[in-house]
Amino acid sequence: MEITHLNPETLHSNPAFSQGVLVTGAHRTLHVGGQNGTDPSGAIVPGGLGPQTEQAIRNVLTVLAEAGADQSNVVRLAVYLAAGQSVDEGYAASARVWGPYPTALTVLIVAALGRPDALVELEATAVIE
Template sequence: MTITHINPAALHSNPAFSNGILVSGGGNLLFVGGQNGTDASGAITGDVAEQSAQATRNVLQVVSEAGGTVENIVKLTIYLVTGSDLQAAYTAAIEVWGSHPTTLSMLQVAGLGRPEALIELDAVAVIS
């Protein structure tokens, strides 16, 4: 399986994300459902930075369980509750995530399924 990052010269380029990712040569698609900053007991605590780091760890744990790593993630969607500190969330997540670029969508939302949740992540990975 080959993962090729597509970043046309005519589009804005950012080292934190790719404009597109082409997957060739086969592999299994893994869809990671929405992950909040939920710990193993099911609790959500802390500010948006703490929740962002935990949600990122949760995504990576699901991918790991399927046999992949952060390198296999080709799409990440971030849902951030309006008024939450995007920079704090991003900084905390990057400490867990590392410098692996992926395609990325970020949405501000009025709220999430659990009122104490400030962030939710979902992802798509291709695992060979």
């Protein structure tokens, strides 16, 4: 088994975590670390939950592309919403960027995220042939 840490140049870099971790074996499994709605500089995008969700999904898609994958390879998404945020607003924003790729999904409402200004965080698991 080989483990490759993915940190695309167009995403914010942080030495404390990888944007994705690719596990190669019979199939490759990609674990995308928690993605907030951050721009390449690491700043949270303005505008609230909708824009943050859209950017977090774009960040997930960027990590997927780095591994040669896309939404069709994702087998699981975990969505963490800060308390008080609208699940419906998050779903609507997600549909605009993610498209028609249903996957196993977990949505959790949490008291707060690691970044106080973040309203959403996404994790993804993808299997790549």
